[in-house]
Amino acid sequence: MDESKRSHIMSMIKSKGTKPEMLVRRYLFAHGFRYRVNVRTLPGTPDIVLRKYRTAIFVHGCFWHGHDCGDFRPPKTRVEFWTAKISRNRERDLQARERLRQLGWRTMVIWGCQLKPGVREETLAEMVYLLGKALAEKLSAKPPKPYILDDEAQAPRIAAEEALPYPKSHSDKR
Numbered sequence: 076m077d078e079s080k081r082s083h084i085m086s087m088i089k090s091k092g093t094k095p096e097m098l099v100r101r102y103l104f105a106h107g108f109r110y111r112v113n114v115r116t117l118p119g120t121p122d123i124v125l126r127k128y129r130t131a132i133f134v135h136g137c138f139w140h141g142h143d144c145g146d147f148r149p150p151k152t153r154v155e156f157w158t159a160k161i162s163r164n165r166e167r168d169l170q171a172r173e174r175l176r177q178l179g180w181r182t183m184v185i186w187g188c189q190l191k192p193g194v195r196e197e198t199l200a201e202m203v204y205l206l207g208k209a210l211a212e213k214l215s216a217k218p219p220k221p222y223i224l225d226d227e228a229q230a231p232r233i234a235a236e237e238a239l240p241y242p243k244s245h246s247d248k249r
């Protein structure tokens with residue numbers, strides 16, 4: 076194999092790993108996050124799913140998903156075809172996110188243009204920040220298990236709280 080052929084192959088391998096989605100996945104992994112990818116069991120087959128954070132991440136190409144940014148140049152030929160296709164994609168994206176929301180998932184969309192070298196670090200850092208927030212909110216919103224006795228009434232929750240086997244010193248009345 077000659078040198079130019081080798082370097083061509085190397086560049087192909089390299090470019091595979093720089094796909095926007097791979098950038099996000101590598102960053103998450105390096106920062107200790109664990110996730111599943113292309114999860115078909117959830118609406119819209121999210122690219123990255125972090126169950127612990129109850130968050131689904133979509134990494135969208137600006138063209139295919141019709142991002143309203145400088146990177147989105149409307150095609151000059153077969154305009155109707157592309158316009159229809161892209162608007163269908165956008166509609167599907169919206170529906171998937173809405174369905175996920177109804178199932179109690181947070182969704183995050185990261186656009187291709189947000190992963191360009193100049194802004195990538197900022198985007199990824201913000202993603203991690205938002206995941207931290209998602210976890211904090213998930214934990215604070217979730218009532219401790221013993222509280223879930225009755226869906227309908229508030230009162231049993233208090234009763235359940237009193238019934239918890241706390242050490243005496245914690246429930247001392249003055």
Ligand SMILES: [Zn+2]
Pocket residue numbers: 137142143144145146147186187188189
């Ligand atoms: Zn964009």
